[in-house]
Each structure stands twice: as structure tokens, then as C-alpha cells.
Amino acid sequence: MTQIKRNVLLNPGPATTTDSVKLAQVVPDICPREEEFVGVMREVEAGLLKVVHADPVKYAAVLFCGSGTINIDVCLNSLLPEGKKVLVVNNGAYSSRAVEVCTYYGMPHIDLKLPIDRPADIEEIRRTLEADRDIAIVYITHNETGTGVLNPIREIGALAHEQGAVFIVDTTSTYAIRPIDIEADNVDFLMASAQKGIMAMTGLSYVIGNRSLIEKSREYPKRSYYCNLYMQYEYAIEHGEMHFTPPVQVIYAARQGLKEYFEEGETAKWDRHFRVFNALYDGLEELGFRMFVKREDCAGLVVAALYPDDDNWDFKRIHDHCYDRGFTIYPGKVEKRGMFRLCSLGAIDLSDIEAFFEVFKEALNVCGVSVPVAYKE
């Protein structure tokens, strides 16, 4: 077997994968219309449902070829009835993306802007819902990957349902990481992408949703040709495959990723990600870094640290030093403040984080950044 260099990706996806997942893509050439491949698709769909404890009679996994944003587009453009509105609970960059989707399609929507450094306030959402009877969709992001904030989806889902609205959650950065039970969490539609929680390859994304609601959406205005949820769903039921060419090899990798997910186990996997998150948070705190979000408000996946006020701080140089040694860190800007992110996604564990901090400290030292790092106020 060829040796593949192992990189530790601390960026918010794609994540570090196992070699067995990488190599699962190397398969004999196959036409995706063959029954053998349809069988692989079925396995992947069944596994995707099982991750969120979804009853296959009630819920369906609908696959798309594209990065995670395709799901946001699909869910919003496909699930809004004529004359109704979307309520986007917006406390971060990914929810802002949903607002942009609504804007691009010219769909009526409310952009409920909330503070981005803490979980969404349920009472604000309640007031907004009660004041507008035309809201048919409540949309939120589970873990705002830009900051790491966790939103209380179970409570917000209950509220949406009380008001007769459909609840759509962007779970791209929590699915197959933080345990989710689609029904108990009051979710009608959730979404994810193969390069995140299931630690597979980019290019495959999926929406998991309530079948009867998908079937109802058949009558809704069609706003996109390629990205229509009902069309893709119906085609999969009739033919067992995606409407257009699927990312064949990526689907083999996803099947392997799911296999390894169930081998590791929901709880053990989440425990691992969470201990990595805590090690990242602790390690940065020890160096004096200030975090943008309090630990208890985080989803346990992303640590966003503010750039220190030090003339020698040079993110690019620090990044390059780490990158050359196999560790990828990620910049980000929120509310005009410079910050960087370290994430606990992927096939990594504590030993990787220990090794990372050795390299990171060395980088600070090489750049002449004083430790503990300092802030002006």
C-alpha cells in the first residue's frame, strides 16, 4: 500500500480522513446506472439516516453532488409554499448565507439578526413567529462554524412546530459529530456534507428530511432546475439513483466513512471530538489567547481565538510554519476583528493536539510573539 502523508487539518472542514477512506475511492470503473452502484447508494442512504436515528419510513436521505452550500440552496428554494415566508434565525456567517439564498431567489424572508457570540435567544424567535402568521419555514444553523456557537435546536424546533412552521437546520458541522436524534430534536430537515462529520471526501452532500413534507413540496413553486429537492427525491425512489451523474468515487469513500463511523460508535466519536475541542481550548487559554465565544456556549467543535495585540503577530507566517509541519490552521474575520479557528473535526485525537501545540509555540517563538499573548484592553 502506498504511504499517504498524514496532515492534521484543524480548519473547519474538509477534515482529516483515514487512509482506508481515502483508498476506498480506488475502485474498478463502473457506470453509476449499474445495479451494483445503486446498491452502494442504498447503503449510503440507509447509513445516513441511521446516523440521526431517522426512521426510513418517515424520513429520506436525498443526495446531491456539490459542496455543503448546495443543501442550503436546495432546502430553501424547494420548501417554501407560494405566498409564505422564511424566518432565518441569523447569528452567524452560515445563516447569513441562507439569507443570501432567499435574496437571490427573491423569496419573502425575515432576517432575524441576533448577536453572533452567543446562542440564539428563544424569546426573540417566539415574538417574531407570533407576530407573523405567514412564516412557513424556520431556518437555523446548529453550530455556527464561523464562531463555534451552538444553537438550541430542540427548543426552537418545538416553537416552530407550535406555530405550524417547518424546521430546517443546517447541521453541516455537527452531523455525525454531536449526537442528533432527528425526531426528538424536532427537526424536519437537516443537512450535511461528506467531508465533515463522516470524515470522507468533498463533493457529496445530503438533505435528510420528512418524506411527507418533501411530497407536499411537489406542489410548491419551482425556483431551480438542478437544485430541486422533490425532483431529486422522486428520481431516487423511481430509479434508485441521483438524477444526474453522481460523484461515483466519492460515494464509495462515503460508504467507508459511514462504516468507520458505526465502528467507532456515536458516543465514542463524540467524546473524542469533544476532548480534542477541550484540548484546543485549554491549549490556547494557556498561551493567553482570548476566545470569541465562551466555552459553555460552544458546540464543542470550533475554537475561535482573537488575534493578540502584538506587532509581531503575523497569521500568515504562523500558518506557514505550522503548514510546513503538517498542521493546518484557519483564519477568519468576524465583526472586523481578526481571529483564527482551530477545529476538532476529523480523524484526530489528543496526541495530534499535543504535537500541534509544540509546533504552534515554536511558530510564535520564531515570529517573536510574546507568550502569554497580550491584548490592549
Ligand SMILES: *Cc1c(COP(=O)(O)O)cnc(C)c1O
Ligand atoms: C461547512 C459548512 C457548510 C458548507 O460549506 P461548503 O463550503 O459549501 O462545503 C454549510 N454550513 C455549515 C454550518 C458549515 O460548517
